Amino acid sequence: MNGVHDMGGMHGMGPVTPEANEPVFHEPWEGRVLALNRATAVLGKWNIDASRHSIERIRPADYLRMSYYEKWLAGLVTRLEESGLVTSAELQSGRPAPGATKAIPLLTAGEVAATTAERGWFERPVNTPPRFAVGQRVRAKKINPTGHTRLPRYARGNIGVVDRIHGAHVFPDSNAHFRGENPQPLYSVRFAARELWGEAAPPRDAVYIDLWEEYLEPT
Amino acid sequence: MDHDHQEVPSDPALRVMALESLLVEKGLVDPAALDELIDTYEHKVGPRNGARLVARAWIDREFKKRLLADAGSAAAEFGYVPHGKEHLVALENTPERHNLVVCTLCSCYPWPVLGLPPVWYKSAPYRSRAVIDPRGVLREFGLEISEDVEIRVWDSTSEMRYLVLPERPAGSEQMSEDELVALVTRDAMIGTAKVTLAGASR
Numbered sequence: 102m103n104g105v106h107d108m109g110g111m112h113g114m115g116p117v118t119p120e121a122n123e124p125v126f127h128e129p130w131e132g133r134v135l136a137l138n139r140a141t142a143v144l145g146k147w148n149i150d151a152s153r154h155s156i157e158r159i160r161p162a163d164y165l166r167m168s169y170y171e172k173w174l175a176g177l178v179t180r181l182e183e184s185g186l187v188t189s190a191e192l193q194s195g196r197p198a199p200g201a202t203k204a205i206p207l208l209t210a211g212e213v214a215a216t217t218a219e220r221g222w223f224e225r226p227v228n229t230p231p232r233f234a235v236g237q238r239v240r241a242k243k244i245n246p247t248g249h250t251r252l253p254r255y256a257r258g259n260i261g262v263v264d265r266i267h268g269a270h271v272f273p274d275s276n277a278h279f280r281g282e283n284p285q286p287l288y289s290v291r292f293a294a295r296e297l298w299g300e301a302a303p304p305r306d307a308v309y310i311d312l313w314e315e316y317l318e319p320t
Numbered sequence: 321m322d323h324d325h326q327e328v329p330s331d332p333a334l335r336v337m338a339l340e341s342l343l344v345e346k347g348l349v350d351p352a353a354l355d356e357l358i359d360t361y362e363h364k365v366g367p368r369n370g371a372r373l374v375a376r377a378w379i380d381r382e383f384k385k386r387l388l389a390d391a392g393s394a395a396a397e398f399g400y401v402p403h404g405k406e407h408l409v410a411l412e413n414t415p416e417r418h419n420l421v422v423c424t425l426c427s428c429y430p431w432p433v434l435g436l437p438p439v440w441y442k443s444a445p446y447r448s449r450a451v452i453d454p455r456g457v458l459r460e461f462g463l464e465i466s467e468d469v470e471i472r473v474w475d476s477t478s479e480m481r482y483l484v485l486p487e488r489p490a491g492s493e494q495m496s497e498d499e500l501v502a503l504v505t506r507d508a509m510i511g512t513a514k515v516t517l518a519g520a521s522r
Contacts, residue, residue, distance in 0.1 A: 109424030109475065111448040117460045119440045119507075125362045127439075130333040133340055135436070136357035140349040149479070153426055169427065169442045171332055178339065186348060195338045197346050204347035213356040220431070223407065223479040251477045253424055255451065267407070267480055287478055294471075298452055305470040308451050311478035 102247050103254060105161040110255040110298070131170040138177055143208045146184035149221070150277035154249040155179040225284035227269040232286065232314055237263050239290060239317040241310075249277035252316045260320055261292040264309060272313055285314040366435035369400045370483055371504035373410070373433060374515075375497045378488045388412060391483060400432050408433065411474065412485045413511075418465050420458070420511035421474045421482040422450035428476035430483050434506060441510065451475060461512040484511045491517050 108114070126132040142152070156164075156176035164172065181187040191198055233239055243258040244250075251273045265288070272283040290312050294302035343349045373395060377384035387394040392406035401408075408430060411419035423429065424447050429437040440446050449457050454471050458464070465471060474482045486508040492500060507513035 107425055108444055108448040109450075110452040111444075114444040114448045117440050117443065117445045117449070117457055119438065119461065119512075123438050125366075125436055126358075128333065130336040132358040132362070133336050133354060134332075135361065136354035137336070137340060137343065137349060139357050140353055141343070144348065156426065165444065169439065174332060174336060174339070181343075187342065187346070191342060191346075192339075195342055197342065201346065203345075206347060206350035206353065208353045209350050210352035210356045213353055213360060220406070220479070222403075222405065251425060253475065253477060255424075267478070270478060273478075287480070289480075303455065303467065303471070305468075306454065306472070307470070308473045308475060310475045311480050313478075 102157060102249065103245055104157045105164050106157045107254050109253045134170045134174050134177070138173055140206070140208045141177065141181070141186070144186065146186055147180050148276055148279075150249055150271075150273040151279065152176060152180065153273070154277040155183075157249065223271045224268045225271060225282060227284055227286075231266050231288075233263050233266075233288060233317060233319070235263050235265060238320045239263060239288070240320050241290070241312060242316055242318055244316075246274060248274065250274050250316075252312060253310065255297060256292065256310050256312070259292055259296050261290040261296065261310070264289045264291045267311065270313065272315065274313075274315070288312050288314070288317065290317070361436050365431065367433075367504075367506035367509065368501065369395070369398070369435075370430070370433035370506075370509045371501045372398060373400075373483070374485055374504045374509065375500035377410075377485055378492075378500055379497055384485075387485065395433055406432055407478075407480045408483060409480055410483050410485045411472070411511075413487050413514075415469070415487070417470045417472060418511065419472050419474060419482075419484045420450060420454050421476065421484060422447060423476040424448070424451055425475075425477060428479075428481065430481035433483055434509060438506070458512060461507065463513060484509050486513075486515045489515050489517050 156172050159172060159175050182189055188198060238260055240260050241252060241256040241258065267287040267289065269284045270287040272285055275281050275283040289309050292308050292310065294306035294308060295304060297308060344351055373387060377387045387410045391408040391410040392401060395401050395406055395408055396404040413419055427437055427442040429441060451473050454473050455465055476482060503515050505513055508515045
């Protein structure tokens, strides 16, 4: 979707303001939101792409206003409700629905160490060879999917060169909508800064973008 | 979409507490596991992991080759990735080339080797400008990159994660690996700083 989350190349956002000696969490609730996201992810009701898409669907004005962990909280609430783990009545009342059976948490304290650093593995075996080779010129397709995609707007229609092939990876555009993993070759594509931004860009600079095969076409 | 509860401008701390209480009562999460998750990211996983990889690569040529060939397996040698593999790529800075990592679409960041990202990395200014104006962004970090140095910006659009292998600073030749680890900052491994003998707070 052409959402406000797709920020590459936008103007007007102001300067970058690093904070010296920044704490991991600025408020205790931020840590709780992170932990709730991790602990509910193992319930298997959604995947990483669906998680991202739940955050992208926050209304643009809210997305820009909210802090990072406020967005995580909003996305989590959306996923809990859409997956049926929690009903909107339960969210309103803050109490389990009368008669609801109590589950047993899948992630217990002793298992955290084994699961936290593990993000999962997204490469999949496929039978077909990659359509494009390292060094080949490719064009990022000019497409505007209304669902989840990882093809940034600033890349669309532009020509780059395949720099490396990461193997076949789960395709976010289908996985986010629970329409299957559809694994396909994932390419690191080098785009000259001038191709993306015009002649005013420094001649040597480049942007490397990871792009799935369906995003690309031969030139 | 109709999510009225998201639009109530109440204190997020209260909303999170209410949500956690509901999920615990429903048996969906274990509060002790939440405590341990927070402790892990506050105290156990952080940029010291990445700094160790960088320092080792500086003093061990064979390790550097392995890091550049497959950074996930190299990180596994130190136990930073529990199942021995991770979608991780190391990008070597040289006198001719400077690498900078961003995620324009969300906030992808190499957690196992750098921990959780700082606020600026997840902010709209950084995400919007790193790809179109990397030199201007770097100037805001006090880093001026010469016009004859190529800047490569890496937009983390997939599950691949990127770690910059910064240049070893001149004058560090006699330092031990542990002394080198102390010099390597988080920002140097994102690409918004160089490593200096002074080290830094970030």
